[in-house]
Amino acid sequence: MLFYNICKRLLLCAMLLATATHALAHPHSFISMQVTLVHKNNLLTGLKMHWVMDEMTSADLLYDAGDANPDSVVWKKLAAEVMANVLGQHYFSEFWHEGKAVKFENLPPAYHLSRQGPKAVLEFVLPLAEPQPLTGQRYLFSTFDPTYFVDMTYDSEQSLHVPAELEKQCKMTLKTPKPNAALQALALSLDKADAPRADDDLGRQFAQSVTLICR
Structure with a gap:
């Protein structure tokens, strides 16, 4: 139930394979992220x-x-299952401009699931419902699991990619929060049976944020 966020079957396996120590602490699953700006006509x-x-x-x-x-039907079916769970959680993402939430399209224009050694890789385009101007603008976005059952992080600012044609105009910076000791202790104390609800917003306290600034 807790891993409706990515794929229920996926997390079941993770729980079974986890050691006793790991199973008693949040998060239970980890996703390493990269992001690239998608643009057209500035x-x-x-x-x-x-x-x-x-x-x-x-x-x-x-x-x-x-x-x-x-490229088989098997991989396409698995990709659709995982993507459906991501869509069910609004891409696990928030995007803000001048203090207002920017809406996303309901469906991605493209997505793909593949194998990278022993790891699964999901790639997709998160589409904005309305194209946003770049010149002179500042945006803030974040991707996280509200329950903090899944840790979703960028390893560093090297994981934030600005296309070459925008490099002179735009820059992205990464901010990683530093939760206090009490909050860290709370996360470590939770097991899969008493994990916080999504509306408890524990994941937000650990969520990184990306700032996009364009000249």
């Missing part, structure tokens, strides 16, 4: 996401995929 149209799941989280998906060809 308008921001979306964000291209690249999510690499940890080995335990990936195990069930890769088992189901077996030796199937990367």
